Amino acid sequence: MRAVKLYGARDVRVEDVPMPTIREHGDAIIKLAAACVCGSDLWAYRGIDPITEPITVGHEYCGVVTEVGPTVTNVKVGDFVVGSFFASDGTCEICRSGYYSGCLDRRGMGGENCQAEYLRVPLADGTLVATPTTPSDDLIPHLLAASDVLGTGWFAAKAAEVGPGKTVAVIGDGAVGLLAVLAAKELGAERIIAMSRHEPRQKLAIEFGATDIVTERGDAGVARIKELTDGLGVHSALEAVGTQESMMQAIRSTRRGGHVGYVGVSHDVNLPGLELFFSHVHLHGGPAPVRAYLPDLIERIMTRQIEPGKVFDLTLPFDQAADAYAAMDNRSAIKAYLTF
Amino acid sequence: MRAVKLYGARDVRVEDVPMPTIREHGDAIIKLAAACVCGSDLWAYRGIDPITEPITVGHEYCGVVTEVGPTVTNVKVGDFVVGSFFASDGTCEICRSGYYSGCLDRRGMGGENCQAEYLRVPLADGTLVATPTTPSDDLIPHLLAASDVLGTGWFAAKAAEVGPGKTVAVIGDGAVGLLAVLAAKELGAERIIAMSRHEPRQKLAIEFGATDIVTERGDAGVARIKELTDGLGVHSALEAVGTQESMMQAIRSTRRGGHVGYVGVSHDVNLPGLELFFSHVHLHGGPAPVRAYLPDLIERIMTRQIEPGKVFDLTLPFDQAADAYAAMDNRSAIKAYLTF
Numbered sequence: 001m002r003a004v005k006l007y008g009a010r011d012v013r014v015e016d017v018p019m020p021t022i023r024e025h026g027d028a029i030i031k032l033a034a035a036c037v038c039g040s041d042l043w044a045y046r047g048i049d050p051i052t053e054p055i056t057v058g059h060e061y062c063g064v065v066t067e068v069g070p071t072v073t074n075v076k077v078g079d080f081v082v083g084s085f086f087a088s089d090g091t092c093e094i095c096r097s098g099y100y101s102g103c104l105d106r107r108g109m110g111g112e113n114c115q116a117e118y119l120r121v122p123l124a125d126g127t128l129v130a131t132p133t134t135p136s137d138d139l140i141p142h143l144l145a146a147s148d149v150l151g152t153g154w155f156a157a158k159a160a161e162v163g164p165g166k167t168v169a170v171i172g173d174g175a176v177g178l179l180a181v182l183a184a185k186e187l188g189a190e191r192i193i194a195m196s197r198h199e200p201r202q203k204l205a206i207e208f209g210a211t212d213i214v215t216e217r218g219d220a221g222v223a224r225i226k227e228l229t230d231g232l233g234v235h236s237a238l239e240a241v242g243t244q245e246s247m248m249q250a251i252r253s254t255r256r257g258g259h260v261g262y263v264g265v266s267h268d269v270n271l272p273g274l275e276l277f278f279s280h281v282h283l284h285g286g287p288a289p290v291r292a293y294l295p296d297l298i299e300r301i302m303t304r305q306i307e308p309g310k311v312f313d314l315t316l317p318f319d320q321a322a323d324a325y326a327a328m329d330n331r332s333a334i335k336a337y338l339t340f
Numbered sequence: 341m342r343a344v345k346l347y348g349a350r351d352v353r354v355e356d357v358p359m360p361t362i363r364e365h366g367d368a369i370i371k372l373a374a375a376c377v378c379g380s381d382l383w384a385y386r387g388i389d390p391i392t393e394p395i396t397v398g399h400e401y402c403g404v405v406t407e408v409g410p411t412v413t414n415v416k417v418g419d420f421v422v423g424s425f426f427a428s429d430g431t432c433e434i435c436r437s438g439y440y441s442g443c444l445d446r447r448g449m450g451g452e453n454c455q456a457e458y459l460r461v462p463l464a465d466g467t468l469v470a471t472p473t474t475p476s477d478d479l480i481p482h483l484l485a486a487s488d489v490l491g492t493g494w495f496a497a498k499a500a501e502v503g504p505g506k507t508v509a510v511i512g513d514g515a516v517g518l519l520a521v522l523a524a525k526e527l528g529a530e531r532i533i534a535m536s537r538h539e540p541r542q543k544l545a546i547e548f549g550a551t552d553i554v555t556e557r558g559d560a561g562v563a564r565i566k567e568l569t570d571g572l573g574v575h576s577a578l579e580a581v582g583t584q585e586s587m588m589q590a591i592r593s594t595r596r597g598g599h600v601g602y603v604g605v606s607h608d609v610n611l612p613g614l615e616l617f618f619s620h621v622h623l624h625g626g627p628a629p630v631r632a633y634l635p636d637l638i639e640r641i642m643t644r645q646i647e648p649g650k651v652f653d654l655t656l657p658f659d660q661a662a663d664a665y666a667a668m669d670n671r672s673a674i675k676a677y678l679t680f
C-alpha cells in the first residue's frame with residue numbers, strides 16, 4: 001500500500017510499504033477513506049522537530065474497518081469509524097474521568113501510518129467510534145476533521161468554559177483555531193472574536209460564527225480585545241498556536257477570573273509565574289481528549305448541523321502529498337485533503 | 341497611635357504615627373482588635389522585595405468600626421467587621437463574578453497601616469463584612485485568620501475544585517497551607533496529604549484534617565504522592581509557597597485532568613509550557629477573593645465549627661512586633677499574633 005514518509009525537512013515522499021497487520025488482540029485495521037495534513041505535522045516538516053531517520057507523519061483518520069483482533073467487541077468489519085490521535089483504552093481511571101488523551105495506556109497514533117491507505121489502530125474498543133450509518137461521500141471531510149482539528153478546537157472551547165452569554169477570543173487562524181470558532185458558536189457563545197489577518201481565513205471564521213475580526217497581534221491585539229470588551233478582556237480565550245506570543249496574548253486578553261483554553265502544542269513557551277498569578281485566569285489545555293467528544297461531534301456531522309470539513313481548502317491526489325505539505329507550509333492552504 | 345514600620349531588611353520598629361482619617365466618602369475607620377504577621381510580609385523583611393524607604397507592612401485586620409464616611413451604608417459605628425487584603429467596590433463586573441480581589445477599583449491594603457491600632461479601610465461597603473453579633477474575645481484570632489490566611493487557603497481549595505471524594509495534596513506548611521488543609525476538610529475531601537517536615541506543623545495539619553503526612557520534597561515528594569495514589573497523582577494540589585519548586589511539585593503531583601490551586605505569591609517562577617501542556621492539569625490561582633468567602637467563613641467561626649486561629653502559635657504584645665517577625669523568619673513560629 002502507499003504511505004507518506006518524511007525523510008527530512010521539506011522532504012515528503014509517497015512510497016510503497018507493507019500492509020499493517022493485527023499485532024495485539026485489541027487492534028483493528030481500517031481502510032482509510034481519505035488522509036490529511038495537520039498543522040502540527042509542519043513542526044517536523046520545517047525541521048523544528050529534528051528528523052534523524054524517515055518518519056511517519058499524520059495522526060488523523062477515518063474509514064472502514066477491514067479486520068479486528070480477537071478481543072474487539074465495540075466495532076466490527078464494515079463499520080465506518082472515526083478515532084483520535086491518541087488511542088486509549090477507555091477503561092482506566094483517567095479515561096473514565098473524560099481525559100482519554102491522558103489514558104494510562106495511551107498510544108500516540110503518530111507512530112502508525114495515518115497518511116496511508118490502511119491503518120492499524122490499537123485499543124480499538126476504547127478508541128474507535130462507529131457512525132450510526134455509512135456516511136455519504138460528501139460527509140467524509142467533516143468526519144475526518146472530527147478526528148483532530150474539530151475535536152481539538154472543541155476541547156479549547158470546553159477547557160475555556162465557553163457557554164451561553166460568553167465573549168470569546170480565538171488566537172490562531174489555522175484549522176484548529178477556525179474550528180474553535182465553530183465550537184464556540186455551537187456551545188452558545190454570544191460574541192466570538194477571531195484573530196486573523198488572512199482574508200480567506202477571516203471569511204471562514206465568519207461563516208463558522210465569528211462576530212468580530214481582529215487583525216492586530218501581540219500587545220496591539222490585546223489592546224484591541226480590551227477595547228471591544230469594555231476594558232475587561234474576554235471571558236474565554238482559545239489558544240491554538242503554541243508559541244510564547246500566542247499564549248501571552250491569550251492570557252492578557254482574558255478578564256480576571258476568566259478562562260484560557262490552550263491546545264496549540266507548546267514550543268519554547270515559558271509562562272511568567274508572577275504575571276500569571278495576578279492575571280487571575282484559569283488555564284487548562286493540552287492534548288485534546290477528542291474521543292470524549294466524538295459521539296456528539298459525529299451526530300452533529302451526520303445530521304448536517306456542522307460542516308467542519310470546510311477547513312479543507314485544497315484537495316490533491318494522495319501521490320501529491322508533498323505539494324499538500326508545501327501549500328500548508330506557505331499558508332496558501334488552510335488544510336490539505338488527500339484522496340486515494 | 342502605634343504602628344509597625346519596616347525600615348529595611350530585618351529592621352522592624354513600632355512607632356507613633358498620626359491616627360488615620362476619613363479621606364474618601366466610602367471610607368471607614370476601624371479600631372483593630374489585634375494584629376498579626378503574614379508569611380508574605382517576610383519577603384520584604386528578608387530583603388527579597390527591596391526597601392528604599394520605611395514601609396507599612398501587614399494586610400490582615402478585624403475590629404470595631406469607629407467612624408464611617410458619608411456614603412457608607414453596609415456597616416455602621418460599633419459593628420465588628422472583617423475585611424480582606426484588597427479593598428473592593430463589590431459592584432463592578434469583576435466583583436460581581438466573585439473575583440473581588442480583581443476588582444477594577446481594588447486598593448491593596450498593604451499601603452494602609454494594618455499592623456497598627458487604627459486602620460482606614462477604603463470602599464468600606466464592598467470590603468467589610470460585619471459579624472452578626474459582637475464576638476467573644478476568644479473568637480478574635482479566628483476572625484483575624486479569616487482576613488487572609490484562611491480565606492487564601494479556602495481559595496486554594498476552591499480553585500483546585502476540592503470536593504467530596506477528592507484526594508488532595510497541600511504543598512506548603514505555613515499558615516496558608518495549614519488552613520488549606522482545613523478548607524479541604526470542610527469542603528469534603530476524602531483524603532488530604534499534607535507535605536511537611538516540621539513536627540508542630542504536622543500535628544496541626546492532622547488536627548485540621550490531614551489524613552497523610554509526606555516529608556519528602558521536590559521529585560521525591562512527587563514520587564511519594566504518586567505512591568499514595570496508585571501512580572495517578574491527586575485530584576487537587578493546593579500550592580501555598582510560591583517558588584519554582586513548589587509550583588512544579590504541585591503540577592507533577594496532580595493527575596491528568598486534575599486541578600492545581602496556587603496561592604503562594606510567585607517569586608521567580610517560570611512554568612515550562614510543554615510540560616504544562618502534557619500534564620493536562622487545570623491551573624488556577626492568584627490573590628484570593630477572600631471577600632467572597634467571608635460571610636461563610638464568619639458563620640463557621642461564630643458557630644464554632646472551625647478554629648483557624650490555631651495557626652497563631654505565638655502571642656506577643658504589639659510593642660514586640662520585631663520579635664514576632666524574627667520568630668516567623670526562623671520558623672520557630674507558624675504565625676505571630678500581636679495584642680494591644
